[in-house]
Amino acid sequence: MPQGFSTGKSVVTVQLSGHQVIEILPITPLVIEHRLHRLVCPCCSTSTCAPLPADVELSRYGPRLSALVGLLGSAFPLSFSKTQALLDQLLEVKISRGAIAAIRQRLSAALELPMAEALQAARQQSVAYVDEHRCPHRQRRRR
Numbered sequence: 001m002p003q004g005f006s007t008g009k010s011v012v013t014v015q016l017s018g019h020q021v022i023e024i025l026p027i028t029p030l031v032i033e034h035r036l037h038r039l040v041c042p043c044c045s046t047s048t049c050a051p052l053p054a055d056v057e058l059s060r061y062g063p064r065l066s067a068l069v070g071l072l073g074s075a076f077p078l079s080f081s082k083t084q085a086l087l088d089q090l091l092e093v094k095i096s097r098g099a100i101a102a103i104r105q106r107l108s109a110a111l112e113l114p115m116a117e118a119l120q121a122a123r124q125q126s127v128a129y130v131d132e133h134r135c136p137h138r139q140r141r142r143r
Contacts (some may be wrong), residue, residue: 029065029093061103065093069100070107 034056038049057063065087072083080097087093122128 027091029091059103059106061095061099066103066107069095069103073100073104 034052036050036052038047040047052058059066061069069083069087072078072086078086080100083100084095084097087095
């Protein structure tokens with residue numbers, strides 16, 4: 001038990017106080033390289049290459065990075081240039097605006113059917129569950 005400051009008597013703890021610091025871990029990209037054997041026939045010079053494993057994305061960008069690119073272009077509508085800058089500065093991922101466009105197009109194509117099915121299912125419901133409350137907006141005070 002700690003001693004009192006000047007009296008030398010025991011101090012009773014009445015309340016603990018805490019201090020929390022929130023921090024994020026350093027974000028570093030994970031690059032996985034797949035090496036494929038390529039063989040060339042010595043007679044006819046025909047080249048054959050081993051295929052990628054079935055569980056490897058054909059895109060050069062994995063599902064998490066692709067999802068982030070999609071999120072940055074939809075829920076947080078960043079331009080191609082701002083998406084490119086954010087990925088470079090935050091994740092140290094160098095990516096072209098063309099690659100960002102290709103990822104967004106691939107995601108749009110992949111989500112087209114599920115979105116159509118969800119829309120059709122929503123339209124068939126008897127209740128819409130729409131929140132009709134107005135969003136608070138700052139209004140100028142009239143004088």
